[in-house]
Amino acid sequence: MTTTESALLGKSLPELTEWIESTGQPKYRGKQLYQWLYQKGIRNLEEITVFPKAWRAEMADYPVGRSQIHHYKTAPDGTRKYLLKLDDGLIIETVGIPTEKRLTVCVSSQVGCAMACEFCATGKMGFTRHLEAYEILDQVLTVQEDFGQRVSNVVFMGMGEPLANLEQVIKSVHSLNKDVGIGQRLLTISTVGVPNQIRALAAENLQVTFAISLHAPNQQLRETLIPTAKNYHFDQLLDECREYVDMTHRRISFEYILLARVNDLPEHATELAKHLKGFQSHVNLIPYNPISEEEFQRPGKKRINVFKQILQDHKIAVSVRYSKGLEADAACGQLRTNLIKTAG
Structure with missing residues (x-):
């Protein structure tokens, strides 16, 4: 490397x-x-x-720090998912998501992930290593080059847990802002929660959007979906989130993947609303993007709308975000996993 x-x-x-x-x-x-x-x-x-x-x-052989496109797949909606080969031979994923007005890149921060979320293809891989800041920047430049247009937004929602690699993530944020020219408010860091790292991120006084992958309205259910949550109690996580808001004066986005008959019942919505009442936040409901390793299902639109309406009735800011690029195996870790299976 x-x-x-x-x-x-x-x-x-x-x-x-x-x-x-x-x-x-x-x-x-x-x-x-x-x-x-x-x-x-x-x-x-x-x-x-x-x-x-x-x-x-x-100086021809001096390392610039760029990866090679190992494989890519494009969905009908234009979303393009890449497998990038690093200079040590390891493979990571990144996604280019175009819309009419912007180009968003979903970057990885680690090779694999140690969080082992039940619904995540990357979680099935295990953890290999952290990415260096230049390897995160390279993903953005690769997508920018391939699409032939400037990247406007970057989300740290690819492979890995950004707060477990906080030093390199922070370094890449500063470089994306100062060197690549992307405003900090157009960068999003997403985490399932790592003890004490939310405070550490808040202390950096960044202007980024901060997103918590919550996915459950209580500790017991969250542990079944995110095994590492047993080391970071639900109440402790929300307390640190409140500290983050107090320290940064910026709201938090809560990501909530809706799994049919698992965490999408009306009582789950009511319980979630009680926890977030008075919180400076916004909830993104994300209908599940199926992976072959699990039997979780995506709920129907009626159930999704009921969940959303309950949050709205409790004065919780909420929106539904459907995943793009389903035909391109755009679930985190999915393309890499499927390609390995095919090659095997």
């Missing part, structure tokens, strides 16, 4: 300028390198045609 110290992607303008001078080039080349790295999205230093040929030949 390319080390954080050597990969150029993820370095700031002063860091790149220092590095370029160490190779014998004048200081002004630092800005040129910065522009070609972040604006043109180069994959190797030979592509920088404004640099001397001799220098480019000498």
